[in-house]
Amino acid sequence: MSDEAPRRGPVLPPIAYPVLGLVFGGILVYSFSRVLLAVKKDWAPAIGLLMALNVLVGAALVAYGSRVRRRPASFPLLVAAAAGVIGIGVLALNLNEQPVAKAQGGGPGVVSVALAAQNIAFDKKDLTMPAGAKVTLSFDNKDSGVPHNFALFSDQAATQVIFRGEVITGPKTTTYSFSVPPSPGTLYFHCDVHPTQMTGTVTVTAGGGGGGGAGGGGGGPPTITAQNVSFQPTQLTVPSGGQITIHFDNKDSVTHNMAFFNGSDATARVLFRGDPVSGPATKEYTFAAPPPGTYFFHCDFHPQQMTGKLIVK
Helix, strand or coil: CCCCCCCCCCCCCCCHHHHHHHHHHHHHHHHHHHHHHHCCCCCHHHHHHHHHHHHHHHHHHHHCCHHHHCCCCHHHHHHHHHHHHHHHHHHHHCCCCCCCCCCCCCCCCEEEEEEEECCCCECCCEEEEECCCEEEEEEEECCECCEECCEEECCCCCCCEEEECCCEEECEEEEEEEECCCCCEEEEEECCCCCCCCEEEEEEECCCCCCCCCCCCCCCCCEEEECCCCEECCEEEECCCCEEEEEEEECCCCEECCEEECCCCCCCCEEEECCCEECCEEEEEEEECCCCEEEEEECCCCCCCCEEEEEEC
């Protein structure tokens, strides 16, 4: 009679192991993708390479089979590493950029403005901003090989500087931040490189008359932001007639765009399909306004997660 202990059979049905492997692998991949979207763009390649090295080491440990699994510290170490990736991914998923709160007591808050430079000219010569507001100006230099900037002055002679933005050589975008003076009136802006060709005025209204957010602020087109594989806002209202211009701000380190359809879903005829934008970057989409009604839009690269409605009045 043999003293050998009977061999234990599998605890789960054979089909369960590959299914659990796929589910667990999917959770790991999704969690790690959230980490890459949450970190700075320059950090993502290094983190990806480190993760790849960890995968190779883990695969080598698994390949050694029982010789590794029988070591008391090996299996808990592998489980802890996987749990760590999932935990960090869940944390990154919730690290959405918090919207800037408006000032208390009816203050002007934060205003977002978009301004582009093309063919040695600003696309807008007149802007409106509330007095005392904090302004985030998205500046898009579309002139290839030509430097431009945005500089703001309290006098037409451009001797009293309120703000002077860094000069950038196109095609390139940047974001300027500054505060509007507290008193209503007229300000003047120009490009320091082309101060006679590229000029404009800013009308400063009484404080509390405007706020920041998706509407683009006074004088700028409405803004749609892509972040964490979602649109913000998901509903946009624009006037009918003429042209529609939308400032598209892709904050993700992945590719997004906006496509508009003449109906309630993507099976309808395409009204306009914007060029892909690899983030983080911005772009302005301009197209003919359709008749009044409600229209569907989505991102061609993430058509299930990123959808919205365009209301034309």
